[in-house]
Amino acid sequence: MGNEVLKVENISKQYRLGQFGTGTMSHDVNRWWHKIRGKEDPYLKIGDVNDRSISGGSEYVWSLKDINFDVKQGEVLGIIGKNGAGKSTLLKILSQVTTPTTGEVKVKGRIAALLEVGTGFHPDLSGRENIFLNGAILGMSKAEIKLKLDEIIEFSGVAKYIDTPVKRYSSGMMVRLGFAIAAHLEPEILIVDEVLAVGDAEFQKKCMGKMKEVSGEGRTVLFVSHNMPSIRALCSSVMILKNGKLISIGETNEMISDYLSSETKSIKNEEGVIPDNLSLYNTGEAKFTQARILTLNQTPTTELFFKQNFILEFTIDVFKQITDVNISIFIVNAFGENILMAVENEMYKPTSFDKGTHTYSITFSDHLMPGEYSIGLAISYFHTGNSIDHVESFYNFRILKETETKDMEYPWATVHGYTKPHTKWSKK
Amino acid sequence: MKNQKENWDLIIRPHTKWYDLRLSEILNYKDLLFLFVKRDFVSVYKQTILGPAWFFIQPIITAITFTVIFGNLANISTDGLPPVLFYLCGITLWNYLSDTLIKTADTFTANASIFGKVYFPRMIVPLSVVLSNLIKFGVQFLLFIAVWVYYLITQTTVHPNLTLILVPFLILLMGFLGLSFGIIISSMTTKYRDLKFLIAFGIQLMMYATPIVYPLSIVPQKYKWLILANPVTSIIETFKYAFLGVGEFNWLYLLYSLCFTCVLFFLGLVIFHKVEKSFMDTV
Numbered sequence: 188m189g190n191e192v193l194k195v196e197n198i199s200k201q202y203r204l205g206q207f208g209t210g211t212m213s214h215d216v217n218r219w220w221h222k223i224r225g226k227e228d229p230y231l232k233i234g235d236v237n238d239r240s241i242s243g244g245s246e247y248v249w250s251l252k253d254i255n256f257d258v259k260q261g262e263v264l265g266i267i268g269k270n271g272a273g274k275s276t277l278l279k280i281l282s283q284v285t286t287p288t289t290g291e292v293k294v295k296g297r298i299a300a301l302l303e304v305g306t307g308f309h310p311d312l313s314g315r316e317n318i319f320l321n322g323a324i325l326g327m328s329k330a331e332i333k334l335k336l337d338e339i340i341e342f343s344g345v346a347k348y349i350d351t352p353v354k355r356y357s358s359g360m361m362v363r364l365g366f367a368i369a370a371h372l373e374p375e376i377l378i379v380d381e382v383l384a385v386g387d388a389e390f391q392k393k394c395m396g397k398m399k400e401v402s403g404e405g406r407t408v409l410f411v412s413h414n415m416p417s418i419r420a421l422c423s424s425v426m427i428l429k430n431g432k433l434i435s436i437g438e439t440n441e442m443i444s445d446y447l448s449s450e451t452k453s454i455k456n457e458e459g460v461i462p463d464n465l466s467l468y469n470t471g472e473a474k475f476t477q478a479r480i481l482t483l484n485q486t487p488t489t490e491l492f493f494k495q496n497f498i499l500e501f502t503i504d505v506f507k508q509i510t511d512v513n514i515s516i517f518i519v520n521a522f523g524e525n526i527l528m529a530v531e532n533e534m535y536k537p538t539s540f541d542k543g544t545h546t547y548s549i550t551f552s553d554h555l556m557p558g559e560y561s562i563g564l565a566i567s568y569f570h571t572g573n574s575i576d577h578v579e580s581f582y583n584f585r586i587l588k589e590t591e592t593k594d595m596e597y598p599w600a601t602v603h604g605y606t607k608p609h610t611k612w613s614k615k
Numbered sequence: 616m617k618n619q620k621e622n623w624d625l626i627i628r629p630h631t632k633w634y635d636l637r638l639s640e641i642l643n644y645k646d647l648l649f650l651f652v653k654r655d656f657v658s659v660y661k662q663t664i665l666g667p668a669w670f671f672i673q674p675i676i677t678a679i680t681f682t683v684i685f686g687n688l689a690n691i692s693t694d695g696l697p698p699v700l701f702y703l704c705g706i707t708l709w710n711y712l713s714d715t716l717i718k719t720a721d722t723f724t725a726n727a728s729i730f731g732k733v734y735f736p737r738m739i740v741p742l743s744v745v746l747s748n749l750i751k752f753g754v755q756f757l758l759f760i761a762v763w764v765y766y767l768i769t770q771t772t773v774h775p776n777l778t779l780i781l782v783p784f785l786i787l788l789m790g791f792l793g794l795s796f797g798i799i800i801s802s803m804t805t806k807y808r809d810l811k812f813l814i815a816f817g818i819q820l821m822m823y824a825t826p827i828v829y830p831l832s833i834v835p836q837k838y839k840w841l842i843l844a845n846p847v848t849s850i851i852e853t854f855k856y857a858f859l860g861v862g863e864f865n866w867l868y869l870l871y872s873l874c875f876t877c878v879l880f881f882l883g884l885v886i887f888h889k890v891e892k893s894f895m896d897t898v
Contacts (some may be wrong), residue, residue: 194623202896215806283734285626285895306732309654311661320654323647324733352661457876 191297192376192407193258193281198290200251200431217436230359250276251431254290258376263408265422265439267415267446272428274411278380281409296375297558303380305365310354314345314364317353323370335371342393363390370397376407381414395420415443415522447521447559459487459500465576466478472473472509473540474576475564477502480584481548489584492591494553501564502546503576510539511570516549517590519580524561526605527554537569539568554606557588557597636888640736647735651743656750670754672769678703685828694830694861698775700766703857705827707759708854710848711786712793713818718744720799721816724892730895737891738884741798745790750844752786761809763858767792774860778853781869785854788876792846795879802890825851831863843868846875 203214251273253605258264266274279285282300295305307324308317322332332339340346343364345356353361379398399419402408413417418425418439425442427434435442459479466474478501479487491497499516513535519528529549533540559579567573588597660666668702678699686690686698693701719741723730723763726740732752766774804810823848826834842848849868 279731279895280627284731286627286892287629289629292629293623294624294625299627300733301733307729309658311658312654316654316657319652323650324729324735326644326735327646329646329650452896 190260191257192260193298194293195256195281196291196293196303197253198251198254198277198280198287198292199249199286200273200280201288202250216610249431250575251280251287254433254434256426256433258407258409261402261405262373263402263410263422265418265442266409266411267413267418267425267443268428271430273491274428275302275380275432276431277413277428278378278409290430294376297326298376298378299372299374300378301325301369301372301380302378303614304362306370308353308361308365309330311352311354312385314343314356315340315348317364318368321365322372325369325372326374328545329374339367339371342370342397344390359390366390366394370394370401374406376409377401378409380411381576416448417441421435434601441575444521444559461578461581465578465581467579469506470572470575472507472575473503473505473512473566475501475566475578476504477546478564478578478582480562480582483550487580491555491584491586493557493586493597495586495591496550496552498548498550498561500546500548501562502544503540503566504544505542508540509540509575511537511568512539512566512575513537513569514547515565515567517565518555519561519563520605521559525578526560554608555586556602556605556607557586558602559583559585560605619676619877622669625660631892636884637736638738638884639649641738641742643737644739648739648743648746651739652747652750657749667754670751671758671821674703674706674755674758677706681706681828690710692833693884694832694859696859696861699771700762700773701830701855702761702828703762704855704858705851707752707755708789708851709822709825709827709847710755711748712789713822714751715745715748715790715793716797716800717814717818718748719794720804721796721811722801723844724808724811727895738798738887739796741801742885744797745794748793749786749790751892773858775858776856776860778857778864781853785850785857788872789847789889791880792803792850795876795883796847798860798883798887799879801875802894805890805894821845821847824848824854826862830861832861843871846872848872 209369215474254273254277265454266277268274274283278300279302280287282298282302285299305317305321307321310319312320316480318336319329321334323329340349343360343366345360345364347420348356352362356364395417398408398410402423404422408421410418410421414477422439424437425439425444425446426436427446435445442610449579459477461475461477478489478499480489481487481500482491483498485498488497501516503514514531517525520526529551531547561583562578563580564576566580568576590596660669663669665672681702682698685702686693722737722741722744730737763773767775800810800814822828824842824845826842831839831842831848831852849863849865849872852862853864853869855862
């Protein structure tokens, strides 16, 4: 059992919605009046859960509610959740940018937060001057920065421009320099908020390497990201936040698949009716209304056996005659990437539709590896590429590890790849 | 294990005791303080042709304007002193206070983007303003000294005296007074911005309530207490007395200014500290 270096107890954070103005004053006065009489803040009792989509009655909202967790030394904890789940608020509290409304956080060692790269860069100062300034803002001493200056400049890859004012930098260079400084911080606890999502591929690789190195040195890292592959690559455990509440905390892979399946679990109906808000383009020309997976004997399902053939069925409503269009069907993996694309016309030629409702059923043979998938649908004009309707990820389904006849099972814990080609092996 | 558990380096709580100001933390960030000073100093005059010469131009133009308007047109007495010297003397020290006050008064609103991303003792920012303005004051002070020496040699009306040893103390008082007003205003403007509108003309009013464009000696006895209630008055008067030999120097008045500054500074620290913890939610 390692040492706890961070202990979060009953943290909650309340925010007031809307504008501050004359109306705010009366609440302040009321709050103050309760306080001097030794009573509890009247506005702490109210407040809605944090859910953007539902407009609540209260002006107050709990951005975080009763969060409890511990982090042990050397642990790399990933924090995932939808936008507005409270991730940033939690990081803000941990990095002391704001205080919690209730609760306590206990910290052992120096804590440094990287909520943004290049905070406090002054556009008129040179790269070198800004290294010192930004380093000091992040809590490094001048001597410490001097010691690491060459290393930072080298890591950033902007050595040539180091004496040029940063306002002449490209945004990529600015980010590189910012991250280079932050990467050379040596706090016991490092809090990182999605800063890896910037820069080109080469630099991102470098950042990931650096992050791994940091955690390898036995330092504790809290890492917020929407990018599941980086969470998977870096974190030893993961915490899921939803509407300001801690849903679960545990082993990385388990949490990620829990999270991803809960994300779309809301569409439970095996009818596969596509809700309106999933359509990305409302051109009024056509709209996908339904999509689902069926077994070969026409039963709707969300679970398929390994190597099982299946049918993808979808319906499109066409509101007026459209020509020169193309429908593409995607199989989408758990990270939202399209791993398969199928088109109606295998010669890749445009098609046209009459007004009315069209239902297609597409038979797939055993191409998918075990894992979580969903369906993506797109209709666009063939030659211009303009979208008519697009559903990015809908109807989660799962390929199990065992086969339908139970005669075999995919043997390993890790599944490599998403698709399974039909190959013929011959020995020479 | 039990003992070790209590051994936390930092505890983040919703409420801390009002006297827990965490001042020692500022020492850990002293490098940042000096880097901020350097940044302010270097960046202001980047991409200007005259550069630091602007430090001189500003007080000279003001002194000349005052000479023309208050000296020549309004005929306000300068206690028999050369008007340029008289005005420059007051302006130099006054500018230190007003520059510091104005700049520290928007500490929270102007730095919200940095404060929202990184924690460091927020007090570093207003302190850096006090220091960078001290440098600016130093440069303007040299200008004043040059003018003063010129008149000292060419005229007999200027009578410096031993009170001069109080000058560093007066400068310190001015700096802290500006800082204290500034941090209080900045703390009070995070949620309600109303006060911000007051600053610009508040500073003007305060300047006219301070014997800068007129000597204290021409203030009617009936209203003198009003001018003396202004804590800046005795600082300016002592400063003038030390260099020029005119004006009123009174230990009691000076003590009043000192006490006023101390109380205000302490009050400012407490309010500032209370606000710095949660201002991100209201700014």
